[in-house]
Amino acid sequence: MIIEVYFDVVCPWTWVGKRRLEAALAVLGEAAPTVRWLPYLLDPTAPRQSISLAENPEAEAAQLQSVPGFNVDLLKQRVAQLAGAEGLPTPVPACRVSTWAAHRLIQDAADQGPQVQSAVVEEIMAAHFSGTDINRLDFLGAVAARFGLRPPAGAGDASHAPAYLEPGFDPQDPGERATREAYWAGRARDIASSPTFVVHGAALVGAQPVETLVNHITSAPALPRELPDEVRRIRLAEALLDRRDPHGCLYVLAPLRQEHDGDPNLEILTARALLASASLRPARDKLAKLVERYPGDAYLHGLLGRALKRLGDPEAKAHLAIAGALAPDEE
Template sequence: MAASEQGVQSASGMQIVTVNMVSDVVCPWCIVGYQRLQEAIKTLDNIEVDIKFHPFELNPNMPEEGQNLREHIMEKYGISEQQSAQNRARLVEAGEQLGFSFNFTDDSRMQNTFKAHQLIHFAAENGLEEEMKLALFNAYFTDGKNINDLGVLVALAQTVGLDKSEAEQALKSEKYAQAVREEEALWMQRGIQSVPTFVIGNQGVAGAQEPATLAAFIAQAASQQ
């Protein structure tokens, strides 16, 4: 990554470090990682963090109707029902510590996220990328909504301040489909195979790392600018 991408200095004299977060909105550890990043940011002195989100599909071949979440996780990772339940309990606890609610049920479904990523791309062009990303995380994990449904997505777009008709047209026309595919391919070519992955300066940091770890990487990137 070029030095210009690592960060600059703001008008106030604070250093700006860009954190590129590669993630999927049905990835529970991605929202945990985001919340931990927020905790890390609170501990930084004289460093401003600019978060940029990048798409990654955990299940690019997921059918439109999705799949039962528990069945999907057991099949994909070869784990037992008991292990799946333990994983959910860990996530609920991690979320509670960070102020995020995971509401898993036996009917929770893994969903196709290609439309959601297109909506985030549209939101980014309107300066509402982070708001849209968070709205999708909350809709999926907390409210149990189908974030592959056009009506749900359009309604969510409106809640963050996007024009409802423009959002609907962008999704129906798949205006941003190619852009999302190209960006997904770009990050995979850079070696990212799992999410969340944070690219901070010249370092790729995989997983929902603890706040102190993320803060250290950000501080290191700032010192190298």
């Protein structure tokens, strides 16, 4: 059994939740599941260069997962109380920081086993909550060296690692791909809080008491049937597109191209994502080929018509009319 924990390293609730999860695993003993730490971003727009929380206090509210109307000072007091109860020092983060490079190290650490990954998570979180800027390349490089991980990506004399989706990471780098796909899998599952504990698809949100975590693990549903990689990717891509993330959809589909290029399901889903991402000319070209292959498909004519209309092409009317004639009930 595996328990997947979606979290961000700047989330103090996760620091508390990690201690409680460790206590729950001790209760379960040999029946304890393997823990896999997966990325969730509380602040996906955090810049490469970290910003002092003293100068940007609203960022601390985001890290506490505050909502309008809640008093941030009271939340900080509550976090301090919970941390103290778990034997942790009071969290005192110093900056708004991009956590993407830290998550890349954590995903890299998973290849060395759950104990190593847990230790890397602990070291990075403890550093952040003691005031360290965890996106500095010197800090990340020291962690990588200590655990035998690949050094963080950086450019020239930069002091900080690139932020999420910022130029500087090779999108096809294995570490970047593993981290992006893990993050987007969480988005497709509608993960919206740190920490979220997932066992066989069943999610539990928040730094829950030990008893609640034990019950969540022991009452997990049966393990779902494992899907072939190509089916898993198609379903993940569809979920991302449904959640209006066409770029994530295209990224997840890319590895299927070499072996399954030309497959109609892959081509149609790719065309839909291109259209949704406003890549109108590539969408038009792909849809035109699909319509040529399947001239009786009303849905494809409709998609092509929409692409052409947005491009200002007069041929749009003809394809929209064909779509209406082929499937009049769907107008």
